[in-house]
Amino acid sequence: MAMAAAPGPPRFEHHTDASPALGLGTGAPRLSWTIPDAEPDYQQTAYEVEITRRGAVELHTVESCEQILVPWPGEPLSSREAASLRVRVAHGDTWSEWSSAASVEAGLLEPTDWAATFASPVGLGATEMPAPILSSTITISGDVSSARLYATAHGVYVATLNGSRVGDQVLAPGWTSYPNRLRYQTYDVTDLVRSGENVLEVLLGDGWYRGHLGFKGEKALYGDRLALLAQLEITTTDGHRHVLATDESWSARESEILTHDLYDGQRTDLRRRDRNWHPGIAGVERIEADMTRLVAPEGPPVRITEVLPARRVWRSPSGRTLVDFGQNAVGWVRLRVRGLAPGDEVIVRHAEVLENEELGTRPLRAAKATDTYLVAGSSEEILEPALTFHGFRYAEITGLADLRNEDIEAVVAGSDLRRTGWFTSSHELLNRFHDNVVWSMRGNFLDVPTDCPQRDERLGWTGDTQVFAPTAMFLFDTAGFLGSWLGDLQAEQETDGSVPFVIPDVLRDQSPAAAAWGDAATIVPWVLYERTGDRGILARQLPSMRRWVDKIAALAGPDRLWTGGFQFGDWLDPTAPPDRPGDAKADPDVVATAYFARSAETVARAARVLQQLDVADQYAALAKAVRTAFAHAYVTPAGRVLSDAQTVYALTVMWDLLPSDEQRSEAGRRLADLVRESGYRIGTGFVGTPLVTDALAKAGHADVAYRLLLQTECPSWLYPVTMGATTVWERWDSMLPDGSINPGEMTSFNHYALGAIADWLHRSVAGLAPGAPGYREIVVRPLLSSTLTSASARHLTPYGEAHVAWEINSDRFHLAVRVPVGATGHVYLPGTETAEIVRHGNHSWDVAVQIDTPALVPAFTD
Ligand code: BGC
Numbered sequence: 001m002a003m004a005a006a007p008g009p010p011r012f013e014h015h016t017d018a019s020p021a022l023g024l025g026t027g028a029p030r031l032s033w034t035i036p037d038a039e040p041d042y043q044q045t046a047y048e049v050e051i052t053r054r055g056a057v058e059l060h061t062v063e064s065c066e067q068i069l070v071p072w073p074g075e076p077l078s079s080r081e082a083a084s085l086r087v088r089v090a091h092g093d094t095w096s097e098w099s100s101a102a103s104v105e106a107g108l109l110e111p112t113d114w115a116a117t118f119a120s121p122v123g124l125g126a127t128e129m130p131a132p133i134l135s136s137t138i139t140i141s142g143d144v145s146s147a148r149l150y151a152t153a154h155g156v157y158v159a160t161l162n163g164s165r166v167g168d169q170v171l172a173p174g175w176t177s178y179p180n181r182l183r184y185q186t187y188d189v190t191d192l193v194r195s196g197e198n199v200l201e202v203l204l205g206d207g208w209y210r211g212h213l214g215f216k217g218e219k220a221l222y223g224d225r226l227a228l229l230a231q232l233e234i235t236t237t238d239g240h241r242h243v244l245a246t247d248e249s250w251s252a253r254e255s256e257i258l259t260h261d262l263y264d265g266q267r268t269d270l271r272r273r274d275r276n277w278h279p280g281i282a283g284v285e286r287i288e289a290d291m292t293r294l295v296a297p298e299g300p301p302v303r304i305t306e307v308l309p310a311r312r313v314w315r316s317p318s319g320r321t322l323v324d325f326g327q328n329a330v331g332w333v334r335l336r337v338r339g340l341a342p343g344d345e346v347i348v349r350h351a352e353v354l355e356n357e358e359l360g361t362r363p364l365r366a367a368k369a370t371d372t373y374l375v376a377g378s379s380e381e382i383l384e385p386a387l388t389f390h391g392f393r394y395a396e397i398t399g400l401a402d403l404r405n406e407d408i409e410a411v412v413a414g415s416d417l418r419r420t421g422w423f424t425s426s427h428e429l430l431n432r433f434h435d436n437v438v439w440s441m442r443g444n445f446l447d448v449p450t451d452c453p454q455r456d457e458r459l460g461w462t463g464d465t466q467v468f469a470p471t472a473m474f475l476f477d478t479a480g481f482l483g484s485w486l487g488d489l490q491a492e493q494e495t496d497g498s499v500p501f502v503i504p505d506v507l508r509d510q511s512p513a514a515a516a517w518g519d520a521a522t523i524v525p526w527v528l529y530e531r532t533g534d535r536g537i538l539a540r541q542l543p544s545m546r547r548w549v550d551k552i553a554a555l556a557g558p559d560r561l562w563t564g565g566f567q568f569g570d571w572l573d574p575t576a577p578p579d580r581p582g583d584a585k586a587d588p589d590v591v592a593t594a595y596f597a598r599s600a601e602t603v604a605r606a607a608r609v610l611q612q613l614d615v616a617d618q619y620a621a622l623a624k625a626v627r628t629a630f631a632h633a634y635v636t637p638a639g640r641v642l643s644d645a646q647t648v649y650a651l652t653v654m655w656d657l658l659p660s661d662e663q664r665s666e667a668g669r670r671l672a673d674l675v676r677e678s679g680y681r682i683g684t685g686f687v688g689t690p691l692v693t694d695a696l697a698k699a700g701h702a703d704v705a706y707r708l709l710l711q712t713e714c715p716s717w718l719y720p721v722t723m724g725a726t727t728v729w730e731r732w733d734s735m736l737p738d739g740s741i742n743p744g745e746m747t748s749f750n751h752y753a754l755g756a757i758a759d760w761l762h763r764s765v766a767g768l769a770p771g772a773p774g775y776r777e778i779v780v781r782p783l784l785s786s787t788l789t790s791a792s793a794r795h796l797t798p799y800g801e802a803h804v805a806w807e808i809n810s811d812r813f814h815l816a817v818r819v820p821v822g823a824t825g826h827v828y829l830p831g832t833e834t835a836e837i838v839r840h841g842n843h844s845w846d847v848a849v850q851i852d853t854p855a856l857v858p859a860f861t862d
Contacts (some may be wrong), residue, residue, distance in 0.1 A: 004038035004095035006819065007067075010049070010087045012104050014532070015482035018300040018416040023107035023150070023186020025296030027076030027793045030069040030536070033099060034800035035200050035438055035821035038840060043564035044822065047071050050098070053083035063371045067822050068533050068774050068798045077106040080148070080233075081112045107186050108150055108231075111291035116245035118154065118287040120177025120227040121252035124280070125204065127224055131257040131387060134228050134284060135201040138244035140193075142236035146192040149200075150233070152294065154287070155226040156207030158386055158397040161192040169301040170413050171389070174447035175208040176221045177504045180491035182293045184229070185301070193234050200244060203255055204227050205387035211261045212505045215456050217366060218693030221506050223807040225500035228288045248286055250507040253279040263456050265350075266385035270376040271342055283396065298487070302420060302447050303416040304331070310408035312669070321397045325410040328352050328727040328750055330443035330453040331573040332371065334384040336407040337400060342377030346399035350392035352727075355741050359396045362736075363747045363810040377499040389413055391443060391454025392749050393726065409531075414442045423761050426789040427710065429718045430761070433728075436721065437755035440467075440728040442473055442754055444529050445833040448504065449485060451731065452748035459502040460485065463517035463568060468752050470759040473531040476796055477495075483537055486525055492769045493521065497551025513551055514568050516687050521548035522599040526606060532798055533774025538606045542781070545603050546615070552648035560622075562592040570647045571687030574732045578744030580730075584685050587643035590634050590688055594651040597626040601655075604650050631659050632665035646674050647688025653695035659670035668699020680707040682715045682732060690756035697764060697783055706785040709765075717757060728755035766793030768804040772828050777801060779835075780808050780817050781828040784849070799823045813849040818842050 012021040012029035021029065031049065044065050051058045057445045060073035067089070077083060082105040086098045108114060125132030137614040149166055151159055152173045159166040161221035166187050173183040204226040205211075212219050232244040232719045256272035271277065311326035323333075333348050340346075350369040351359040361369070369390045373383045384627050392410070397403060423434050443453045450473070451461040453605035465472075465485070485503060492505045501507055501516035507833035512518070525541035528534060556562040569588035576583045607616035635658060641648040649671035651657065658664045674683060675696065684692050696705035712718045715732030723735050734742050741747055763769035767782030775797035780793065782804065792805035800820030807814045819825040830849050 001094040002039035002042035003094050004042045004044070004089055004091065004096045007033040007035050007087050007089055007099040009033070009100045009102035009189050010085050011102070014298065014477070014483065016300065016418040016477055017059070018418055019235070019297065019480065021102070022188060023296050024104060025107055025109070025298070026104050027078060027081070027109060028582065029073035029104060030071060031085070031087070032068045032070070032798060034071065035067070035089060035096070036800065040658065040839060040841060042091050042821065044089045045092055047687040048088050048090070050086045051079070052085075053081065061199060069536065077104070079106055079109045081106050084102070084140065107184070107296040108294070109181055111294065111343045113227070114231060114245070114291055114294075115243055116231040117247055118227040118229050118289045118457065119246040119248070119250050119284040120225045120287045121282055122285050123282045124227050124252060124254055127210065127220060128259065130254040131203060131205050132226065132253045133201050133203050133343065134246070134252050134460065136244060136246075136250040137197050137199050138232065138234070138242060139197045140234055140236060140242045141194060142238055142240070143195060144190065144193050145235050146388065147189045147232065147410045149187040149189045149230065150184055151187070151202070151228070151230040151279055153183055153204055153226065153228050154178070154223055154289070155209045156205045156387060157228060158203040159230070160191050161189055161232075161468055162194065162198055162759060164192050166192065170304065171207055171302050174297070174302060174797050175504060176295075177488040177491050178209060178293075181295050181487060182295060183297050184294050185297065189232070198231055198232070198244070199707070202230060203257070203386070204228055205257070205260055207387070208455050209264065209668065211262045212456065214459060215365065217456070218506070225287060227289070246484050248284060250284045251282050252282045260385070260387040262388055262458070263369070264430070265368055265370040265372070265390065265514055266388045267372040268385065269374040270383075271374060271557045273376055276446045280423055295487075298484040299478070300416040302413055304411055304413050305416055305442065306412040307334075308412060310405045310410075310411040313403055313408065318358060320847075321400070321403060322354075323395045323397060323408055324360065325393055325725070326390070328443070329410055329439065329715045330391050330446060330750070331411040331413040332385050334409045335397070335400075336380060336382055337375060338380050340375045342375065344375050344377065344399060346373045346375060346383060346397070348369075349396040350390040350393055351394050353735065353741060354394060359394055360741055362741060363749065364455050365745070366456065366589035369454065384411065386712040389446065389453070391452065412442070412738045414446045415481055415575045417445060417478060417481060419475070421474040421762065422478050422794045423758070423766055425765065425791040427787070429712065429721045432721050433717055434761060436725055436728050437471065437752065438475055439726060440750050440752040440755055443727065443750050445472070445476070445481065449482070451753070452751050454750060456749060459506065460504060461502050461517070461857070462489070462499060462520035463514070463571065463686055464751070464753045466516060466520035466523050466757040467686055469527040470531070471756050473527055474759060474762050477796070479528055479534060481484035482524060486541055487834050489490050489521060490541060493544055493547060497547035499548055513555060514566060515562065515588075515595040517568055518548055518551075519599050521545055522602040526602045529606070529609065530770055530773055532774070533776065535609060539802060542603070542606055542610060542612075545606060549599050549603050549619065552599065556593070556596060560626045561633055562596045568686075569594055569647070570685035570687040572731050573647065573688070573728060574681070574683060574747065576685065578742055579747050580860040581744065584647070585643060585645035585683065586647035586685075586688065589646050590642050591651065593626060593630045593634070594655060594657055597623050597630060597657060598655050600626055608862060610809065625658055630657050635663060639661070640670065641667060642672070644670070646671060646683040646690070646692055648684065648693040649674070650688045650691040653699050654691045665699065665790060668695070669703060671695060671699065672701040672704045674709050675704050680704070680711045681712070681713060682711070682717065683814060686753050689754050692757065694755060694764065701781050702785065705789050710787055714722040717754070725749070728752055736843070762793045762795070766791045766804050767806065768793040768802060770796055776823050778802050778819060778823055778825050780804050780815075780825055782815070784830055797823065808849065811848055811850065813847050816842070817844070817858070
């Protein structure tokens with residue numbers, strides 16, 4: 001029997017080191033582990049979980065080959081209960097060593113666990129008034145053994161305990177569908193509390209709750225009262241639990257933050273930090289609020305993830321001081337200043353681009369993105385905001401006579417997701433494009449997957465998330481993050497199945513239903529399942545998935561064609577005029593019915609995974625009927641598709657919407673012709689872009705796919721890179737070739753949607769694709785091209801690290817593959833149609849290839 005190395009410590013649900021399993025929302029978290037190494041024949045036949053809780057040890061032995069998201073084997077944890085777990089695995093009678101231990105602790109699982117009530121300041125902290133600080137004290141005698149702070153707010157909060165900041169989260173509790181789901185955070189504050197008096201102070205800000213949200217200029221969409229819910233629990237060595245909970249006895253005072261807003265920025269009076277400044281003290285009152293909405297986080301919090309130095313400081317033609325950080329990013333500017341007089345004003349404005357050598361703020365639309373400081377005038381001061389963020393590469397700084405590069409930094413903030421995916425190739429521009437995708441994801445995965453991070457929008461647009469989800473799931477561990485967002489989607493879906501255009505829904509349209517946007521309800525859960533093997537997410541979302549498809553079915557009626565009504569369509573294709581972004585070449589009805597078929601099929605697949613066979617049959621039959629109706633209405637017998645656009649061919653080729661082989665090959669041929677006719681320039685918008693290269697390759701035109709991919713003229717993926725872009729743009733020509741900013745309303749320079757092609761780079765160019773849910777099977781099928789001499793991708797799959805790297809050297813093709821323990825690799829060598837199946841470990845091949853071999857069949861068949 002073959003031996004395995006000790007597994008890594010067990011992981012709980014989708015938590016990572018960046019979001020440790022402290023304050024979990026379930027008492028029975030599922031467990032996963034990776035096995036770093038094993039003998040070639042090793043195959044797990046059993047595992048053992050050792051749970052140490054309340055001083056006792058339990059052993060659970062389970063015969064199973066599963067190692068991902070296995071059920072919690074013991075009694076569920078109760079609220080606040082902690083346990084320590086180890087795991088070991090066996091092949092037959094041969095057991096591995098034990099893993100190291102991982103600890104887990106449940107949060108407050110029941111509303112009745114909260115002694116605290118929501119407390120809101122009275123007479124201060126109202127809209128447009130300085131941000132309030134709520135505070136109270138607790139005196140304890142005896143030695144502290146442990147302490148936890150549970151907290152959330154209507155608004156955002158920053159807590160300090162005895163003068164030290166609690167945790168390192170930014171903008172907690174983040175943004176969820178507040179009326180349905182409000183996150184609370186759990187902090188281990190054992191090191192911050194002490195015997196004697198303890199002072200808890202919490203700054204409250206508007207955040208998403210009460211600040212501006214959306215492009216209609218609206219504010220306070222969730223309520224106009226800030227409120228805090230906090231419960232500090234200190235356990236002393238005698239076993240006694242001392243509780244400080246928000247109630248009417250707390251007091252409030254004004255902070256130094258005079259005004260603040262996520263879009264507009266923050267105005268801070270640092271003179272108020274002076275000991276001699278005495279703010280007025282006010283009381284608080286209790287706010288009635290639904291405690292059943294409280295949920296524990298499923299993903300990591302927002303944190304500072306990096307700090308970028310200033311690259312260049314200079315004077316603009318109009319005499320303003322500008323700073324370039326060299327990277328379009330999301331966060332804020334931090335300044336170190338000296339020698340100023342009390343009350344001197346320093347102003348920081350932000351922009352993503354320059355125009356006419358000045359800050360190009362027009363794309364920010366109504367967002368003022370300006371931070372202002374009235375300095376204290378001390379010898380050295382640090383200026384940075386606490387309750388806002390901006391999307392910027394450049395800043396303009398007023399009020400400082402001399403500025404040194406080393407005194408200026410860009411602080412990068414975002415959800416602290418674990419990086420899990422990398423790609424590189426022999427093509428420098430392509431590598432920079434991939435970096436740009438990563439940066440756009442980092443900027444826009446700030447608690448909610450947003451369209452853009454800079455203008456008066458920053459909303460969880462469903463269509464953008466839907467097309468980008470596969471890329472996101474490869475680059476970063478986003479299962480918890482997107483799982484939480486899907487929880488909001490389900491909560492906000494209307495009873496008739498409509499899916500709001502943005503989640504959390506702040507647009508509040510009546511009965512919204514738009515193809516590709518609403519289909520986030522079906523496609524995002526499926527992508528999560530495909531990439532993680534998490535059946536639980538499908539089980540949780542299936543009712544929502546079905547309701548969405550039922551909604552479309554009702555809209556389509558008996559002819560099964562979803563026609564008319566409002567559609568975003570192939571949003572922002574290059575032919576759409578700047579002021580009419582939905583006016584794309586692809587017919588919106590064709591797009592809508594294609595998505596109808598796709599979503600019905602996705603529900604059928606999900607139901608089959610969940611063994612709900614009747615449901616699966618019902619939706620499979622619906623999908624078939626929709627495909628038939630589609631072909632009848634929109635496809636000619638020869639294989640032309642209505643509106644004859646790149647996107648409609650990409651959809652039909654990829655989603656099996658063409659009944660005959662002749663139609664399929666004609667559609668593929670026509671797509672290739674259209675791309676050639678356009679001079680290998682892109683002709684797709686949000687809908688077609690993630691599919692077009694896949695479709696070309698699937699139809700046997702991989703050479704055309706590569707020419708399209710590597711095009712540098714506008715419009716193309718690489719054109720922005722040649723223009724110096726460091727993030728993905730919203731439109732193909734957000735900056736026009738003459739360096740001016742596109743006059744359209746939609747001109748963000750940080751929008752990940754068109755970066756969805758990165759998934760194809762990983763799956764097909766490098767050739768690392770999921771063949772079975774959770775990468776239990778890894779399909780290695782690189783799509784070779786004479787334009788690249790090497791490519792590689794690395795991904796931390798649920799089973800561990802997978803790696804594919806290929807290189808062409810004169811006429812030799814070299815392939816190196818790493819398969820983690822628990823998975824198998826299905827490797828297709830150039831020119832072969834049969835996979836070689838390899839088990840865990842490192843493998844390599846060296847074979848002869850002819851460079852002019854047309855690019856090979858793609859890895860992804862769907
Ligand atoms: C957003 C897009 C979004 C679109 C939908 C825009 O304002 O920025 O990314 O999907 O609206 O129409």
